[in-house]
Amino acid sequence: MQNLVDSIAYGKYPAILALSGFNSKEAGFNFETLDLGLVDYNETLSFQKSLAKDVAAGIRESTLILCEHNPVITLGRQARKENILKSQAELTAAGIKMINTNRGGDVTLHLAGQLIVYPVFDLRCLGRDIHIFLRNLEEAVILLLEDYGIRAYRQEGLTGVWVSGRKIASIGIAISRWVTTHGASLNVSCDMNLFSLIKPCGLDIIMTSMAQLKELNSLKMELVKEKVIEKLQYVFSGIGFFRKV
Amino acid sequence: MVKVILPELGEGITKAVVSYWYFQAGQNVRKDEDLVELTTDKATFNLPAPATGKLLEVFSLEGQNVNVADTLATIEEEA
Numbered sequence: 001m002q003n004l005v006d007s008i009a010y011g012k013y014p015a016i017l018a019l020s021g022f023n024s025k026e027a028g029f030n031f032e033t034l035d036l037g038l039v040d041y042n043e044t045l046s047f048q049k050s051l052a053k054d055v056a057a058g059i060r061e062s063t064l065i066l067c068e069h070n071p072v073i074t075l076g077r078q079a080r081k082e083n084i085l086k087s088q089a090e091l092t093a094a095g096i097k098m099i100n101t102n103r104g105g106d107v108t109l110h111l112a113g114q115l116i117v118y119p120v121f122d123l124r125c126l127g128r129d130i131h132i133f134l135r136n137l138e139e140a141v142i143l144l145l146e147d148y149g150i151r152a153y154r155q156e157g158l159t160g161v162w163v164s165g166r167k168i169a170s171i172g173i174a175i176s177r178w179v180t181t182h183g184a185s186l187n188v189s190c191d192m193n194l195f196s197l198i199k200p201c202g203l204d205i206i207m208t209s210m211a212q213l214k215e216l217n218s219l220k221m222e223l224v225k226e227k228v229i230e231k232l233q234y235v236f237s238g239i240g241f242f243r244k245v
Numbered sequence: 246m247v248k249v250i251l252p253e254l255g256e257g258i259t260k261a262v263v264s265y266w267y268f269q270a271g272q273n274v275r276k277d278e279d280l281v282e283l284t285t286d287k288a289t290f291n292l293p294a295p296a297t298g299k300l301l302e303v304f305s306l307e308g309q310n311v312n313v314a315d316t317l318a319t320i321e322e323e324a
Contacts (some may be wrong), residue, residue, distance in 0.1 A: 017284065026257040074292035076283045076289075076291050077264045077265075077282075078284065102265075102282065102289055103288075103289060104284050104285065104286065104288040104289045105286075130254060130283070130285065130288045130290060131254070131258055131286075131288070134287055134288065159286060171287055172287050172288070173288045173289075174288065174289045174290065174291075175288060175289070175290035175291065176279060176290070176291040177277075177279075177291070177293065203274075238283050
């Protein structure tokens with residue numbers, strides 16, 4: 001029992017108490033960033049898991065992975081098959097893989113032009129609160145979109161980021177030994193027609209992208225990547241840390 | 246005997262769903278090894294085994310709702 005108490009701070013440090021007065025900059029929270037470009041989903045997942053082991057063991061510091069994936073449908077732990085609206089044969093014919101994952105959430109789609117943000121972060125340095133971490137991921141995306149003049153917001157009870165009633169970023173994470181894997185996907189400039197293959201997150205929602213909302217030629221993926229690093233640093237350095245207390 | 250208890254999850258979250266047991270009752274587990282995966286709204290997290298020994302009884306099956314402070318299983322600690 002004592003071991004459990006030590007490893008997951010059960011009871012001893014209720015999340016809210018751990019957060020009050022919490023400043024990750026003072027605690028020395030830092031992360032390095034790896035930009036993998038356009039990469040295979042499964043390979044990236046294996047890479048994340050191996051990174052997460054090293055972060056949990058204290059061998060390497062928290063690491064932010066940025067990348068894009070070719071079209072792939074991933075199913076979270078709550079996924080229902082009926083939320084994939086095409087048959088396996090049709091998906092295979094279209095060259096789209098379907099992959100079961102260990103993240104939270106339902107069905108989602110990744111494709112080129114969507115920025116994938118995988119923070120392999122050590123939550124032992126960030127207040128040991130899973131849902132505050134989710135809210136902060138949202139916060140970083142909201143701040144990024146603000147820089148592009150896009151007014152984004154959260155929807156009560158629904159994880160993710162929204163613009164004018166449409167979803168622009170999906171979020172789902174997994175945690176093992178207080179280290180996170182998976183993360184957020186932000187639709188920058190992608191083929192929105194492909195979203196008709198699924199019922200995103202199991203909801204009757206319409207997805208949107210930054211390109212749909214803004215002039216396409218003003219959107220450079222490299223710049224969006226720089227911005228997301230900046231916003232995550234801002235949020236997790238403690239300056240813009242979102243506290244729901 | 247050591248109890249495997251659902252810890253505080255933060256932000257007023259009091260429930261989770263057992264999504265995957267890495268071990269079955271009767272199997273040997275090692276302290277700090279991933280024992281069970283739990284799911285809340287948009288997150289899954291692994292609970293490590295609190296002790297080394299035999300997984301004696303599993304009380305919460307996959308798909309079942311559990312509350313903070315519930316006992317999910319028991320482990321007979323290795324002498």
